[in-house]
Amino acid sequence: MAQPQRPTLSSSQLLTRDQAKTLADRVLALSTAEQTRVVIVSTWSGNTRFADASITTSGGVTDTTLTVTVAIGRRQASSSTNVLDEAALKRTVELAIQLARLSPEDPELLPELGPQTYQTVNAFVESTADLDPEARASAARRTITAATAAGKTAGQIFTAGFLEANARATAVATSNGLFAYHRSTDADYSVTARTPDGTGSGWARAGARDWSAIDAASIGRIAAQKAVASRKPQPIEPGSYTAVLEPQAVNDLIPLLANALAARSADEGRSPFSKPDGGNRIGEKVADERVTLYSDPTDRGLLGAPFDAQGLPIGRTVWIEKGVLKNLAYTRFWAQKQGKAPTGNALAGGLALSGGTKSTEEIIAGCARGILVTHFFYIRSLDPRTVLQTGLTRDGTFLIENGKITRSLKNFRWNESPLLMLNRLEDIGRPEPTEAGRLMPALRVRDFNFTSLSDAV
Amino acid sequence: MSPTRRDFIRATTSTAAALAVGHHLRLSPAAQTLPAPGADAAVVDLANEALNAARGAGASYADVRIGRYRRQGVATRERQVTGVSDSESYGLGVRTLVNGSWGFAATSVMTRAGAQAAALEAIVLSRAARAVQARRVELAPVKPVTGTWITPVMRDPLEVPLEEKVALLLATNEAALKVANVRFVNSSLALLREVKTLVTSEGTNVTQTMIRVGPAFSATAIGSGDFQSYDEELAPRGSGWEYVESLNMPGNAERWASIAAEKLKAKSVQAGQYDLILEPTNLWLTIHESIGHPTELDRAIGEEANYAGTSFVAPPEKMIGQLQYGPPIMNIQADRTQEASLSRVAWDDEGVPADTWLIVEKGVFKDYQTTREQAARIQKLTGVTRSHGCSFAESWNAVQFQRMPNISLLPADTDIGVNDIVAATERGILIRNRGSWSIDHQRYNFQFSGQAFYEIQNGKIAGMLRDVAYQANTPAFWRSMDMIGGKSSYWMGGAFTDGKGEPSQSNSVSHGCVPARFRNVTILNTAKNS
Numbered sequence: 001m002a003q004p005q006r007p008t009l010s011s012s013q014l015l016t017r018d019q020a021k022t023l024a025d026r027v028l029a030l031s032t033a034e035q036t037r038v039v040i041v042s043t044w045s046g047n048t049r050f051a052d053a054s055i056t057t058s059g060g061v062t063d064t065t066l067t068v069t070v071a072i073g074r075r076q077a078s079s080s081t082n083v084l085d086e087a088a089l090k091r092t093v094e095l096a097i098q099l100a101r102l103s104p105e106d107p108e109l110l111p112e113l114g115p116q117t118y119q120t121v122n123a124f125v126e127s128t129a130d131l132d133p134e135a136r137a138s139a140a141r142r143t144i145t146a147a148t149a150a151g152k153t154a155g156q157i158f159t160a161g162f163l164e165a166n167a168r169a170t171a172v173a174t175s176n177g178l179f180a181y182h183r184s185t186d187a188d189y190s191v192t193a194r195t196p197d198g199t200g201s202g203w204a205r206a207g208a209r210d211w212s213a214i215d216a217a218s219i220g221r222i223a224a225q226k227a228v229a230s231r232k233p234q235p236i237e238p239g240s241y242t243a244v245l246e247p248q249a250v251n252d253l254i255p256l257l258a259n260a261l262a263a264r265s266a267d268e269g270r271s272p273f274s275k276p277d278g279g280n281r282i283g284e285k286v287a288d289e290r291v292t293l294y295s296d297p298t299d300r301g302l303l304g305a306p307f308d309a310q311g312l313p314i315g316r317t318v319w320i321e322k323g324v325l326k327n328l329a330y331t332r333f334w335a336q337k338q339g340k341a342p343t344g345n346a347l348a349g350g351l352a353l354s355g356g357t358k359s360t361e362e363i364i365a366g367c368a369r370g371i372l373v374t375h376f377f378y379i380r381s382l383d384p385r386t387v388l389q390t391g392l393t394r395d396g397t398f399l400i401e402n403g404k405i406t407r408s409l410k411n412f413r414w415n416e417s418p419l420l421m422l423n424r425l426e427d428i429g430r431p432e433p434t435e436a437g438r439l440m441p442a443l444r445v446r447d448f449n450f451t452s453l454s455d456a457v
Numbered sequence: 458m459s460p461t462r463r464d465f466i467r468a469t470t471s472t473a474a475a476l477a478v479g480h481h482l483r484l485s486p487a488a489q490t491l492p493a494p495g496a497d498a499a500v501v502d503l504a505n506e507a508l509n510a511a512r513g514a515g516a517s518y519a520d521v522r523i524g525r526y527r528r529q530g531v532a533t534r535e536r537q538v539t540g541v542s543d544s545e546s547y548g549l550g551v552r553t554l555v556n557g558s559w560g561f562a563a564t565s566v567m568t569r570a571g572a573q574a575a576a577l578e579a580i581v582l583s584r585a586a587r588a589v590q591a592r593r594v595e596l597a598p599v600k601p602v603t604g605t606w607i608t609p610v611m612r613d614p615l616e617v618p619l620e621e622k623v624a625l626l627l628a629t630n631e632a633a634l635k636v637a638n639v640r641f642v643n644s645s646l647a648l649l650r651e652v653k654t655l656v657t658s659e660g661t662n663v664t665q666t667m668i669r670v671g672p673a674f675s676a677t678a679i680g681s682g683d684f685q686s687y688d689e690e691l692a693p694r695g696s697g698w699e700y701v702e703s704l705n706m707p708g709n710a711e712r713w714a715s716i717a718a719e720k721l722k723a724k725s726v727q728a729g730q731y732d733l734i735l736e737p738t739n740l741w742l743t744i745h746e747s748i749g750h751p752t753e754l755d756r757a758i759g760e761e762a763n764y765a766g767t768s769f770v771a772p773p774e775k776m777i778g779q780l781q782y783g784p785p786i787m788n789i790q791a792d793r794t795q796e797a798s799l800s801r802v803a804w805d806d807e808g809v810p811a812d813t814w815l816i817v818e819k820g821v822f823k824d825y826q827t828t829r830e831q832a833a834r835i836q837k838l839t840g841v842t843r844s845h846g847c848s849f850a851e852s853w854n855a856v857q858f859q860r861m862p863n864i865s866l867l868p869a870d871t872d873i874g875v876n877d878i879v880a881a882t883e884r885g886i887l888i889r890n891r892g893s894w895s896i897d898h899q900r901y902n903f904q905f906s907g908q909a910f911y912e913i914q915n916g917k918i919a920g921m922l923r924d925v926a927y928q929a930n931t932p933a934f935w936r937s938m939d940m941i942g943g944k945s946s947y948w949m950g951g952a953f954t955d956g957k958g959e960p961s962q963s964n965s966v967s968h969g970c971v972p973a974r975f976r977n978v979t980i981l982n983t984a985k986n987s
Contacts (some may be wrong), residue, residue: 062565078541101621192763
């Protein structure tokens with residue numbers, strides 16, 4: 001029986017800067033359109049999924065997708081393919097041109113960008129890009145072992161988890177001479193532990209650009225400890241309670257503000273940042289004065305992309321500073337129309353919420369009576385005017401009394417707005433890494449609106 | 458289930474299709490559908506290359522899927538086109554079983570070397586998985602099959618000229634903008650053609666072409682410091698361009714947009730308990746979330762615990778034949794056969810022929826959705842030895858796993874419609890089209906909204922409401938169902954993209970249903986943050 005070679009599909013197959021440039025130039029040369037943009041995304045992804053002490057699926061995928069966007073006059077269209085031979089590239093360019101010719105004029109179309117200067121962001125970490133199937137299986141084993149040990153007072157703990165490592169190279173080139181190239185990695189690992197009596201469930205997650213920053217055993221241990229502590233949850237009357245949201249719960253809510261931060265929606269009267277009589281609320285106080293929300297690809301805790309899919313440089317943007325709305329997200333078109341600088345999408349450069357220095361434990365310790373939330377599930381928008389959302393708590397919801405966790409609570413459905421919530425802060429913790437490109441603190445929020453009970457464990 | 462019910466579904470859907478398009482073309486639909494393409498020889502060669510490499514390296518079972526996916530999107534707002542895109546994705550995925558452990562690898566390098574590399578990588582993954590293996594995978598038997606199939610369509614939507622698509626959408630927007638206060642209109646088309654060849658080490662070799670269309674329309678009215686939107690429920694379907702035309706979007710847009718304007722003046726709902734009448738345009742999603750997902754066997758046995766969640770329909774040994782899901786008028790069918798449905802295929806991604814079976818019969822839970830490796834786990838409870846054919850992967854680059862087939866509420870024997878249900882209701886709320894939706898990870902507590910809400914007083918529609926959401930516990934909700942429509946009121950909605958799995962995959966699934974009444978349901982006022 002032939003022994004397989006070492007990883008036959010791996011991140012070493014990502015396009016280098018030179019390879020991406022050569023490919024982009026080939027495509028630009030094929031285009032007869034007035035304006036052409038090429039976006040190349042080359043990816044490797046390795047994943048391992050397990051449940052009930054068995055790996056259920058694991059995969060390795062490599063792919064390179066090329067998207068051509070062309071403009072003829074004010075008519076624009078795009079076409080993409082992952083077939084990279086000469087014939088396919090030609091067909092893709094021709095299809096984009098054909099689609100553009102057929103498209104009506106877009107009055108908002110801007111010319112492609114010319115050469116730009118980008119900040120240097122080193123977001124590619126070898127330990128993540130090299131995370132092979134054996135290393136992932138070994139991490140799963142460490143997690144299960146730690147969870148089993150931490151949960152043994154409750155019997156045989158059930159664990160299910162997912163570990164994924166990604167490596168990606170992105171290049172953007174335009175017929176006006178722009179060329180941008182960026183590589184990044186990310187690893188994400190989450191684990192759910194359940195007690196054999198079916199009444200307890202816990203969860204933990206870590207995400208980072210650098211796999212070596214993730215402790216597989218610790219994730220298993222925390223998930224199992226939460227599962228054991230959350231057994232036999234008791235109902236309490238739904239209503240407004242002080243809530244302590246762990247950083248992962250905050251990470252579920254705060255990025256939902258990104259859409260609301262679009263300047264155009266605000267200026268058009270369709271956002272919570274619209275003024276009732278027209279215009280937007282830049283300069284107004286929109287959150288507690290401790291709150292600062294920003295994007296910054298060069299922040300060591302974020303390491304976001306230094307450009308977007310148009311090649312627009314992404315820099316530091318402070319959206320909310322000490323509670324005051326400082327900036328909204330301007331597309332190139334809307335920025336030009338309003339005489340502002342374009343920022344790109346609100347999440348492009350990562351997202352961080354800052355304002356405090358305490359740990360989650362300290363935030364809990366300062367709470368006289370409240371509900372501790374591990375994370376949220378199935379969040380859906382109810383009302384864009386207030387960014388009101390509904391969703392559920394999950395995998396560890398506890399009552400806090402006099403600074404201590406005293407008992408496990410049944411899960412709740414809640415209806416709450418991440419924006420309005422930021423006006424009811426009792427305390428804010430230090431920003432913690434929650435996933436690659438995110439820093440979120442624990443929050444203690446007054447009058448969080450828990451609306452009904454859920455029987456789900 | 459009774460043959461009459463099954464035949465009914467097939468008969469009504471094909472009749473509806475015939476009416477919609479037959480009128481237009483005046484030709485028999487059967488005679489006009491496109492023929493099913495076969496696999497080209499080079500594709501089968503590559504698949505065999507990967508299969509041989511996998512077997513040579515020790516796979517006890519392997520399957521290879523080669524897929525070519527073409528997607529087109531056209532999006533418009535008001536009088537402009539906001540996006541036209543066309544994408545093609547082509548590649549090969551190999552799944553291997555070594556000592557009872559799965560491995561999966563995929564590549565877009567479509568050469569012999571690329572196919573071999575993917576196969577060997579899958580073997581590496583299978584072997585690595587042995588380090589964490591408490592249970593070996595065992596596959597239910599399936600008879601090897603060869604063949605081809607195509608979604609029955611008259612006109613491939615990818616081949617329709619873009620001018621025609623843009624003209625349709627802009628005419629739709631123009632009609633909507635005639636309505637006073639309607640300032641924003643979005644309309645779009647999502648079109649997909651998927652050509653997939655599956656070759657397995659057991660001798661299956663099938664090539665299928667799946668075609669799906671997803672139209673969308675939304676209007677927003679602005680007035681006196683407020684805005685209200687209305688999304689029409691344009692069901693995505695496994696159909697051709699003829700279905701998009703049958704919706705007559707330009708002819709209906711003014712009426713749809715006027716609902717957004719009307720919502721500005723609607724009365725905000727008084728929260729409380731009401732009898733609820735759900736039109737099929739709303740109920741299909743409630744079925745999807747509260748019956749479709751909880752009856753997936755992988756959720757019931759914990760394999761989705763870390764993501765989509767588990768299920769209240771667990772453990773299987775305490776549920777099959779025992780759980781009273783709803784009243785005796787409740788019959789829930791699973792299938793991958795309904796005409797024009799999104800999950801319709803001839804064979805699933807393990808080569809299992811499409812099936813039709815009952816999930817709930819006369820209110821009692823009967824069976825789950827299964828794949829080959831799952832069927833054996835409950836066969837002693839169900840007496841079913843075959844897979845129900847629920848294996849599906851969203852693309853060549855994703856591993857196949859258990860995905861939802863069409864899950865539908867079958868009509869009552871008495872052929873009543875929604876008007877009859879309204880007439881029989883003293884105090885209630887009627888809801889049309891899907892709105893916001895959310896449900897917990899065991900599928901108990903849900904909260905759904907809609908697009909248009911009407912107050913019912915003494916058997917009549919008394920006026921329009923707004924800010925309505927209904928919140929309930931799944932078993933209590935279904936047990937409160939006391940009236941359902943008959944066959945004339947059956948309608949099939951669907952989700953073009955339904956997420957599950959890690960890495961998350963999207964599938965398309967339809968849900969047929971009739972209007973139904975539910976007693977004493979909690980209604981929230983979403984504007985009051987209730």
